[in-house]
Amino acid sequence: MADWVLKRTAARVVVLDQHGHVLLLEARDPADASKGQWWEIPGGGFAQGE
Numbered sequence: 001m002a003d004w005v006l007k008r009t010a011a012r013v014v015v016l017d018q019h020g021h022v023l024l025l026e027a028r029d030p031a032d033a034s035k036g037q038w039w040e041i042p043g044g045g046f047a048q049g050e
Helices: none
Strands: 010-012 025-028 037-040 044-047
Touching: none
Parallel strands: none
Antiparallel strands: 010 044, 025 037
């Protein structure tokens, strides 16, 4: 287990269309190709006042 904890303010959102389809983004870690690709909902970290 890590000796440190990364804390940041973040938000995510679920986007649905009129048919109930969910918007997903294909993501990958450019620093570690061994992780492969995954699907996630839009969002991420943001700065104070943003």
